Amino acid sequence: MKRVVVGMSGGVDSSVAALILTQQGYDVIGVFMKNWDEADADSGACTAVEDYDDVRRVCDQIGIPYYTVNFAKQYWDRVFAVFLREYRAGRTPNPDILCNKEIKFAAFLDFARKLEADHIATGHYARLDHSGSMPRLLRACDASKDQSYFLAAVPAAQFERVLFPVGELQKSDLREMAKAHGLATAQKKDSTGICFIGERKFKQFLMDFLPAQPGDMVTPDGNVVGHHDGLMYHTLGQRKGLGIGGGGTGEPWFVIGKDLEQNRLIVEQGESDRLYSTSLMAHNLNWFAGQPPADRFTCTAKFRYRQSDQGVDVEILSNGGCHVRFHQAQRAVTPGQWAVFYDGDTCLGGGVIESTEALCPLLP
């Protein structure tokens, strides 16, 4: 009997993933990862305990053994430290993409090997085609839940023994299945926020690790219109949290840039053309096929989770990066985030956004 170790979060998706695997005749072991040690007992401190309780309940219900494992050290070193470094550098990282690469499909994979597992599985909404020499990552059948974006940094080899049991399901059917089997998590609300850390007041959370560095908020022509507590607490295209309003056109204000040298946050009132870009440069590329489809190719891309697919022309550069030209100007494409490429339902890979070319230069 093939053995599968399932990463269980305490949510409904991984619960059903485990259920499906038992139905398919696998020898299933549930494993709950605890990767974040709560520093202080503020908001959401107990959710990890509740989540593990749910994992235990579900595993008892479907009759599989369960374990818990703590990757807090690895998470901190390989994910969170990078996350903080990126923020310090003025970028906006995506910790969950890194988490998948470094923890769920690396540290966890190694752990499963020690349990002599043939496969690992998670509750991700994505599909893997194992028919070829290399695994091919495909979008989930439920397009509205597709999470392939978050998997774009994982080297293809790390997917060789991975199963995504819920990738074929519609979310509504998955909920029904959980309900039909009376799973403890059937009605549980989907969790959001940074993986293993959870929903937080983001600025407050960051402040615990990146102390305030107050500076001015200025318009593109240099008028000081307010003050900020630190550039790292804001990201491109952001509206909330600026605290400025009134006067002018009456429209809301948005972050359109960061001036690291002078520690100034550049803001503008209304939907600025300056928020739009026509191309980007990316590095740290990961291609599931082992290499890009060609030196130049056309495909679709996403620059953030749940964005609709955008047509782009990709040009591979000699330095290992790539230049991505957008068919249509894109709003608030942000350095540190990931550009992920698709050919139809196939996820080709992705890379970290290094810089963008503005539709309208910020400085004349």
Added chain:
RNA sequence: UGGGGUGUAGCCAAGCGGUAAGGCACGGGACUUUGACUCCCGCAUUCGUAGGUUCAAAUCCUGCCACCCCAG
């Protein structure tokens, strides 16, 4: 000190005798395995202040206060 103007929520701002629009900000929620965006809901028993007129005042009258502008 004369003359004029303005004072409505944190900020803009409608209102012009009939019982406080709207926007921004902010708060809450929805959406969402990053950060964002977006959407929905909430947000002045009260109109600088003290009186007066009136059935009824943010709206009219008077005093006072504050700020702005022009004179000087």
